Amino acid sequence: AQSVSQHNHHVILSEAASLELGCNYSYGGTVNLFWxxxxxxxxxxxxLKYFSGDPLVKGIKGFEAEFIKSKFxxxxxxxxxxxxxxxxxxxxxNRGGTASKLTFGTGTRLQVTL
Amino acid sequence: GAGVSQxxxxxxxxxxxxxxxxxxxxxxxxxxxxxxxxxxxxxxxLIYFQGNSAPDKSGLxxxxxxxxxTGESVSTLTIQRTQQEDSAVYLCASSPRTxxxxxxxxxxxTRLTVL
Numbered sequence: 001a002q003s004v005s006q007h008n009h010h011v012i013l014s015e016a017a018s019l020e021l022g023c024n025y026s027y028g029g030t031v032n033l034f035w036x037x038x039x040x041x042x043x044x045x046x047x048l049k050y051f052s053g054d055p056l057v058k059g060i061k062g063f064e065a066e067f068i069k070s071k072f073x074x075x076x077x078x079x080x081x082x083x084x085x086x087x088x089x090x091x092x093x094n095r096g097g098t099a100s101k102l103t104f105g106t107g108t109r110l111q112v113t114l
Numbered sequence: 115g116a117g118v119s120q121x122x123x124x125x126x127x128x129x130x131x132x133x134x135x136x137x138x139x140x141x142x143x144x145x146x147x148x149x150x151x152x153x154x155x156x157x158x159x160l161i162y163f164q165g166n167s168a169p170d171k172s173g174l175x176x177x178x179x180x181x182x183x184t185g186e187s188v189s190t191l192t193i194q195r196t197q198q199e200d201s202a203v204y205l206c207a208s209s210p211r212t213x214x215x216x217x218x219x220x221x222x223x224t225r226l227t228v229l
Contacts, residue, residue, distance in 0.1 A: 104156035
């Protein structure tokens with residue numbers, strides 16, 4: 001069974017610091033990759049996704065992620081975080097094609113301090 | 115437009131009781147998913163619907179769990195004889211279609227506490 005690992009459980013950064021959140025998955029076949037974000041008191045929402053093509057994908061609010069197939073990784077980055085980025089971030093994978101269900105990591109709680 | 119809604123937002127029940135959780139997907143979305151998130155864990159897939167049928171029920175943890183969907187609309191997740199390990203946030207998501215390339219839109223969740 002595929003699995004998703006997010007090794008950073010809780011990250012605390014000062015505003016303007018750079019961010020990188022790790023995500024590794026275990027499935028060896030074709031995958032689609034997603035990052036979801038849950039701001040305090042809000043629903044999970046899609047931040048960005050990768051299906052194919054350019055392995056560097058850009059999402060909303062200045063976030064980007066890089067798919068490195070050889071490392072089974074899809075790390076999330078932002079050059080300069082803001083206080084409003086405080087949220088929980090989830091990496092998710094599906095197998096592509098007709099597969100629908102998402103397999104999620106355990107999430108990383110990001111706290112940005114002023 | 116309206117997003118995915120779920121009710122109740124919170125449910126506290128006693129061990130052994132049955133509970134029903136409701137999900138109203140975004141209008142026109144044919145695919146509907148149920149996930150749950152237990153404390154300290156990621157979201158785990160339970161079941162998904164394409165229209166009224168459930169092609170994948172592989173995530174339902176036991177036969178105490180069941181779900182149905184009427185039309186391409188409301189879905190209910192029923193947990194019979196609840197146990198303390200059922201305590202979790204139950205999330206519903208909908209998508210315009212099934213398939214790996216369609217974004218899933220999530221509801222706010224139902225927090226279930228089994229005493």
